[in-house]
Amino acid sequence: RILACFKLNPFEHLNLSFDSSIDEVKKQYRKISLMVHPDKCKHPQAKEAFGALAKAQQLLLDENERDYLLSQVNSAKEELRVKRKKQLKKDTASKMKSLVDEGKYDKQYEQSDEFKQELKLKVRELLTEKEWRRRKMQMRISEEEGRLKKDEEEQKEMWKRKREHEEQWEGTREKRVSSWRDFMKGGKKNKKGEIRPPKLKTEDPNKSYVQRPVKRG
Numbered sequence: 048r049i050l051a052c053f054k055l056n057p058f059e060h061l062n063l064s065f066d067s068s069i070d071e072v073k074k075q076y077r078k079i080s081l082m083v084h085p086d087k088c089k090h091p092q093a094k095e096a097f098g099a100l101a102k103a104q105q106l107l108l109d110e111n112e113r114d115y116l117l118s119q120v121n122s123a124k125e126e127l128r129v130k131r132k133k134q135l136k137k138d139t140a141s142k143m144k145s146l147v148d149e150g151k152y153d154k155q156y157e158q159s160d161e162f163k164q165e166l167k168l169k170v171r172e173l174l175t176e177k178e179w180r181r182r183k184m185q186m187r188i189s190e191e192e193g194r195l196k197k198d199e200e201e202q203k204e205m206w207k208r209k210r211e212h213e214e215q216w217e218g219t220r221e222k223r224v225s226s227w228r229d230f231m232k233g234g235k236k237n238k239k240g241e242i243r244p245p246k247l248k249t250e251d252p253n254k255s256y257v258q259r260p261v262k263r264g
Contacts, residue, residue, distance in 0.1 A: 055174040057103035076104040123169035
């Protein structure tokens with residue numbers, strides 16, 4: 048029974064109503080846990096069932112978790128009440144009886160097994176929807192964190208390559224400076240014994256020149 052319960056509703060694991068007190072939770076846990084304790088129960092899934100009971104009690108004793116569960120129970124009740132009002136509008140006899148009893152009819156209905164079963168199913172529905180949204184949001188957060196982590200790693204790798212390039216450039220600085228100095232020292236001088244060719248004069252088209260006669264023969 049314990050392992051077949053709806054996993055998101057600890058009230059079901061302890062077989063408690065939604066209005067159970069903290070003391071009732073502790074008392075019910077002690078009672079059921081003794082029945083399924085692995086040292087006393089020979090069922091092959093006794094250990095798993097015992098763990099589920101322990102987790103259920105932990106959730107119901109946690110103030111924040113308990114408030115969250117009860118908020119979902121209240122939301123489920125409101126939805127069922129709205130649904131019932133719509134049904135009563137269609138059923139004239141039930142509507143008249145509800146008016147005569149001045150609300151007692153509704154209170155009696157909410158104490159019936161039928162309403163408790165509907166409430167149980169509605170709470171399951173709301174908890175499932177909330178859990179689905181939570182997991183979906185968590186998945187989006189994980190994807191975003193993964194993207195940011197990837198961007199950060201790429202940024203680190205880029206800066207790493209930049210530093211390595213700068214270190215390599217700085218490491219060859221002396222060699223480059225020395226090569227430039229050697230070039231500046233010897234680049235403008237002629238080698239020893241080398242004869243420079245005469246500079247060619249360019250003719251100015253605006254000036255007239257007299258060609259010197261060339262001897263032949």
